[in-house]
Each structure stands twice: as structure tokens, then as C-alpha cells.
Amino acid sequence: MTILDAFRLDGRVALITGAARGLGWEIATALAETGAHVLLNGRTAERIQPRVDALRARGLSADAAPFDMADRNGMEQAVRAALASRSIDILINNVGERDRRALDDLSTDDFERLIDVDLNAAFALAKLVLPGMLDRRAGRIIMVTSIAADLATPRSASYIAAKGGLAALVRAMAAETGVHGVTCNAIAPGFFMTETNEAMFNSPAGTRWRERVPMRRFAEPREIAGAALFLASDAASYVNGHTLVVDGGVSATFMMP
Secondary structure, three states: OOOOHHHOOOOOEEEEOOOOOHHHHHHHHHHHHOOOEEEEOOOOHHHHHHHHHHHHHOOOOEEEOOOOOOOHHHHHHHHHHHHOOOOOOEEEEOOOOOOOOOHHHOOHHHHHHHHHHHHHHHHHHHHHHHHHHHHHOOEEEEEEOOHHHOOOOOOOHHHHHHHHHHHHHHHHHHHHHHHHOEEEEEEEEOOEOOOOOHHHHOOHHHHHHHHOOOOOOOEOHHHHHHHHHHHHOHHHOOOOOOEEEEOOOHHHOOOOO
């Protein structure tokens, strides 16, 4: 096997949540291009099917796995239906809602709801795919966290808490599953020019954020794909419990002009 072969995912099945657009879509595309059969998750079949069709039109292998991360019953039914016909070798949990409100405006119910979607649901999903991985003594679990897990900003308390919890969960899972051949890692994106962030990044505030990046630009969504492919592949066979930061150097610097 050459080092390039180690990045191939032929014969493996990958479930990517939040794959209808943005980072999830770019990750799903990269994994499909390197041989994986990808299960694209979105809230509804109507939302995700065009993406599945786009990959199939290129001769790549893909299916839809629609469910809402907030709906545990729907999640379990969808995952068990997928597992009935194939194993899931790679899980990439990319869903992450955000609630940009000050502490005074954030109720405890609002806080709990976002923690449930961004953190509790990720744990519930991992619990569904882990048994098969443990039985096969092989698997990759990758959680998409954020540099906000370590670098706080105002008006994002619930999101920061959820992402911090997710990073801690990665370490806890890695400590238990590594002996069984299953690795658990995280990717912490910085400022990515996704559809969700576009309006904010194009505002005057966005100009200030750009100056905070040593590379003086925001990341394109496709720039997340290499990190995800690495952690999902045999090239990362001894990487476990790690958070791979993809932020252009933001978290490595104290202050930029």
C-alpha cells in the first residue's frame, strides 16, 4: 500500500449529517470521490435528494438518509434502516445550530434545546453506529466542533458550551473505543464562508473578523474536506482523541493588527 492508497475509502460507508450544504456537503463529496458510499443526511428527503442525484450523476455512490437530529425516534429509525442493508464505517457529525443572543435574552429552555441538538444528539447518533464498529473492530467517528469551543465570543453561550462539550466527548469516547480499533476525533473549523455565515462575513463586522485571521481571508467550504478525509482514512490510523483545527491560524495567535 502506498501513502496515496491509505487515503482511499473504497468499500466503506460514511454517514455525514448536515450534508445538504456547506461543510457537510464538501465533506460528503470528498469522501465519495475517494471511494466511499456516502449516506447524506438532511432534515427531509426533498432537501437532500438533489445532492444525492448530483453525486450519482458523476458516477459516485450515494444515498439519502433523511432525519432531524432533534427527533430521536426518527434518527433511530433512519439509522437502523440503513444498518439493515450495510454497515456504517465512518460517522461524521456535522450538524451544529447556533443561537446568537446575549445571556439576558437566552432562556434556560433555549439553552437546553441547543445543547440537545448540538451535543446530546451527537452522542445519541454515535451510540447507534458504535456497536457495529466495535464488533468489526474498525471505525471512524468524527465530530465537527468549532474554535469557539476554546475561544469564546459574546452572544453565543449555548453554542460555545455545546461545542466545548462535544470536544470533551471526543476525548472520552477515544479513551474507551481505541482499544477496539475505533478512533474518535474532531475537526474545529474557524471562519468558513458558508451560506450561513455569508451575510455576517460581508458586513463591517466581518471585515474586522477577516483582519483577525493571519491569512487575511475566510476559508472556502471546500478547504474542510482534506481534514475530514485524513481523519476518516487509514492515513490517520494512529490519530485518536485529537481535535484538528482548520482556522488559518486564528487560534495560534493572540492578536492581529
